[in-house]
Amino acid sequence: MPQVVTVAAVTAVLLLPAMHNRFPFVFPDTSAYLSVAYADSWPIDRAGFYGLLLAPALRSLDGPPGVWLAIVMQAAIIATVLVAACRKLLPRSRGWLIFALIAPIALLTSLSLHATQLMPDAFTGALILLAWLAASRNLADPGTPLMWLATAVLALVHYTHVGLIAVAVVATQIVCAVGGATIKEIAKRAMAAALTIAAVLSAHTAVYGAYFNRWSPSPLGGYFLFARLNEDGLVPRWFDRHCGVDAPKPLCDIRPEIPRDSQELLWGKEPSPLYDRINKRKGEPDSWLWVDMVSQAANGSLKEQPVEFARVATKATADQFVHYQALDDECPENCGNLKLFDWRPNLIESVRSSRQLTDGLPRTPIRLVTGTVATVGLLLLLPLLFLAVRRRDTLATSLLATLVLCLVANAAMAGALSDVHDRYQSRIIWLAPFAASLVMVRWRRRSELLASIAEEAKCPVTA
Incomplete structure (x- = not known):
């Protein structure tokens, strides 16, 4: 053949x-x-x-x-x-x-x-x-x-x-x-x-x-990372330490409204203040300000809690080997x-x-x-x-x-x-x-x- x-x-x-x-x-x-x-x-x-x-x-x-x-x-x-x-x-x-x-x-x-x-x-x-x-x-x-x-x-x-x-x-x-x-x-x-x-x-x-005009291989990468770390509890602890100190004030102001579930946060399945400010205004100058703010929170959470992040990521990695149904x-x-x-x-x-x-x-x-x-x-x-x-x-x-x-x-x-x-x-x-x-x-x-x-x-x- x-x-x-x-x-x-x-x-x-x-x-x-x-x-x-x-x-x-x-x-x-x-x-x-x-x-x-x-x-x-x-x-x-x-x-x-x-x-x-x-x-x-x-x-x-x-x-x-x-x-x-x-x-x-x-x-x-x-x-x-x-x-x-x-x-x-x-x-x-x-x-x-x-x-x-x-x-x-x-x-x-x-x-x-x-x-x-x-x-x-x-x-x-x-x-x-x-x-x-x-x-x-x-x-x-x-x-x-x-x-x-x-x-x-x-x-x-x-x-x-x-x-x-x-x-x-x-x-x-x-x-x-x-x-x-x-x-x-x-x-x-x-x-x-x-x-x-x-x-x-x-x-x-x-x-x-x-x-x-966003020179990055993944412009919304920080936004997706923020959603994951927020669900895992790392971002809320970062907020506790930095809101009122050096965290972005607009982000801290809407903190009580941010859903814990990452899918709700990203895709607006439930009311999400970030969905309205980022997803519905993709590419607009104001949306990039919010992307930068959530990226700052995500990066700060990683730097301050690397061990906790590694623990959560390791567990999720192991879970992938029992979750692979078609x-x-x-x-x-x-x-x-x-x-x-x-x-x-x-x-x-x-x-x-x-x-x-x-x-x-x-x-x-x-x-x-x-x-x-x-x-x-x-x-x-x-x-x-x-x-x-x-x-x-x-x-x-x-x-x-x-x-x-x-x-x-x-x-x-x-x-x-x-x-x-x-x-x-x-x-x-x-x-x-x-x-x-x-x-x-x-x-x-x-x-x-x-x-x-x-x-x-x-x-x-x-x-």
């Missing part, structure tokens, strides 16, 4: 949940991301590059056909990365074997559910695999610069992707160094990663500077009046008649199956990593080590900066059973393993 046919077959499998749903899966945040394509605007609290990536497909065909074209493109990108990862560990395998390996993972984990959701989380797992693929190759190898470029593109669609790239590259290079890669080659790969990350951060900063999409409850309906009224019928919004999905069985498979994969990761080290299989070791550390990093970023939601970890939890299956198949196929180890066990170094 030629590689293009394999990718097409995997893409078709990834699309099955959306076909069963009768439309790609949506989320309350979907409108913010697609505002770039549909409203010619740029979200100030989201990475708008996701909408920019899908814009050619969304705008080439009007209404539902454009959305379907976009989701096919999204699934094809993910399928390409999955097949490339399999080819890396199983270089002599036929296409049918690679398809047989990926298809069950796609259908029995959260992979296909995220791959067909109109959210940038769809690309997170693929980004980690792509960063590992790029970091385990010599820069002189054909196609490596293009792979780094693709990594940068996927990194642009979500703020957390920058951190995951860094973790993936560091993990891979540590294993490669132990496996025999030269310091010179390690330095080259580290430089490529640094340039990739710098390019991504610069792109975010440039866009926000051009649109809002379909944590807040629909149909909060998806009935998406903003994108104002931009494309011809989407209303298709979205509202989907099984997701008519509550016609068998959520309990889906969560039972995907959760069980994910848990088994998680339990296998560390034993397989131990065996990979014992077998001196450097390539498998680098993949497993990268995924273990990225799972922890993803949980830590979500745990430290946001509430615990299942979708934050479910977007990449499928990597555990995928890697476990891939490595076990690799070890069963002894001839391929020996050939691969002979060629790539040291994370190929320049002769």
Whole structure:
């Protein structure tokens, strides 16, 4: 089976949940991301590059056909990365074997559910695999610069992707160094990663500077951090010490009105004085004054209570490893009046008649199956990593080590900066059973393993 046919077959499998749903899966945040394509605007609290990536497909065909074209493109990108990862560990395998390996993972984990959701989380797992693929190759190898470029593109669609790239590259290079890669080659790969990350951060900063005259890669980052620290109790203690002394007086004046729940504070589910002053006036000069004030409170809380912050963040990080059920999409409850309906009224019928919004999905069985498979994969990761080290299989070791550390990093970023939601970890939890299956198949196929180890066990170094 030629590689293009394999990718097409995997893409078709990834699309099955959306076909069963009768439309790609949506989320309350979907409108913010697609505002770039549909409203010619740029979200100030989201990475708008996701909408920019899908814009050619969304705008080439009007209404539902454009959305379907976009989701096919999204699934094809993910399928390409999955097949490339399999080819890396199983270089002599036929296409049918690679398809047989990926298809069950796609259908029995959260992979296909995220791959067909109109959210940038769809690309997170693929980004980690792509960063590992790029970091385990010599820069002189054909196609490596293009792979780094693709990594940068996927990194642009979500703020957390920058951190995951860094973790993936560091993990891979540590294993490669132990496996025999030269310091010179390690330095080259580290430089490529640094340039990739710098390019991504610069792109975010440039866009926000051009649109809002706010030269920051995440202009509302302090606001989101404030909401989290306020819910955890760190900000109220900071208020107790600084209000009436050196804390911003306008912020202290509305302190009794600030809801403790971060979701109420940020999204105005209940009356929130900050929602009215920041969210409803995004980009206006007065709103930036409030963003600066809450950022001062958040930063001050962190500086004065690092131990308490570490304790709370550690607990939230651990919670991410027991909260990763699929379909944590807040629909149909909060998806009935998406903003994108104002931009494309011809989407209303298709979205509202989907099984997701008519509550016609068998959520309990889906969560039972995907959760069980994910848990088994998680339990296998560390034993397989131990065996990979014992077998001196450097390539498998680098993949497993990268995924273990990225799972922890993803949980830590979500745990430290946001509430615990299942979708934050479910977007990449499928990597555990995928890697476990891939490595076990690799070890069963002894001839391929020996050939691969002979060629790539040291994370190929320049002769």
